[in-house]
Amino acid sequence: MADYEMILTERHGAAAVIRLNRPQALNALCDQLMDELARALRAFDADDSVSAIVLTGSDKAFAAGADIREMQPRSWPGTHRHDFIAPWEAVLGVQKPVIAAVAGFALGGGCEVAMMCDILLAADTAKFGQPEIKLGILPGAGGSQRLTHAIGKSKAMEMVLTGRMMDAAEAERCGLVARVVPAAELMDQAVALAQKIGELSAPAVAMAKEAVNASFELPLREGVRLERRLFLSLFGTEDQKEGMAAFNEKRKPLFRRG
Numbered sequence: 001m002a003d004y005e006m007i008l009t010e011r012h013g014a015a016a017v018i019r020l021n022r023p024q025a026l027n028a029l030c031d032q033l034m035d036e037l038a039r040a041l042r043a044f045d046a047d048d049s050v051s052a053i054v055l056t057g058s059d060k061a062f063a064a065g066a067d068i069r070e071m072q073p074r075s076w077p078g079t080h081r082h083d084f085i086a087p088w089e090a091v092l093g094v095q096k097p098v099i100a101a102v103a104g105f106a107l108g109g110g111c112e113v114a115m116m117c118d119i120l121l122a123a124d125t126a127k128f129g130q131p132e133i134k135l136g137i138l139p140g141a142g143g144s145q146r147l148t149h150a151i152g153k154s155k156a157m158e159m160v161l162t163g164r165m166m167d168a169a170e171a172e173r174c175g176l177v178a179r180v181v182p183a184a185e186l187m188d189q190a191v192a193l194a195q196k197i198g199e200l201s202a203p204a205v206a207m208a209k210e211a212v213n214a215s216f217e218l219p220l221r222e223g224v225r226l227e228r229r230l231f232l233s234l235f236g237t238e239d240q241k242e243g244m245a246a247f248n249e250k251r252k253p254l255f256r257r258g
């Protein structure tokens, strides 16, 4: 893991932390940074001792968007042949929960990467926005879809069409983030959340994530069918036996890892 230049990685027990670390450009998401992020996510996802991954930036910026300097010379049809957004999908391929811990700016692609994560925790300094319209483009990594799912059409339309930012309190009010915490407590709370998930049954957590995410893609009937299959399959795990036995014996369950 030592060959990263634009991210830092840490372990806190079962919680893994990936910190975007390109401070001179407010963590603007260039090709190299996204490649390193994808590699780190894959490595932690494959590591059985990791229960959940926290993705964060600096106090000033989670990420101020895709790198505008790198994008400016790109032109079509080159952009069509070389889809520079494809590596971004690595975030979506992670089976373990990914928690975005956002302080400062989460703009454009930064907001989109945060929304690809499973749980968003915001510091009270966080600012979210999709300002692409001011650059003559539109959100390209899912912002127009995920923001609309999260906060509804009218507010999403206002943000995407004007590029205005929303602060942390508004983001919590409209359901974009799970909760807002004081900036000084952001990382402790994000890591504690990841560790708490680590005490639970790993297969149940992975399938619960799959089921919730399916609600964004499947019609209700199909989604409920998928949920039912996943639910029933968990009765084949030792963790289900342990979880229910522990409840009945009035003790703490001891779930297996991996």
Ligand code: CO8
Pocket (backbone or CB within 6 Å): 024, 025, 026, 028, 029, 064, 065, 066, 067, 068, 069, 084, 085, 105, 107, 108, 109, 110, 131, 132, 135, 138, 139, 140, 141
């Ligand atoms: N790209 C490249 N460099 C950036 C970016 C960026 N997105 N954001 C900030 N920087 C750089 C600045 O150029 C500056 O560099 P330098 O010191 O060399 O001039 C440095 O970071 C510090 O920035 P500022 O001086 O501007 O800091 P301020 O505190 O004054 O302002 C802001 C902070 C408001 C965040 C401001 O920097 C800003 O508006 N940034 C751009 C925000 C933006 O428009 N983001 C959207 C980008 S487009 C996008 O994300 C499209 C996604 C589509 C999918 C992506 C596919 C790959």
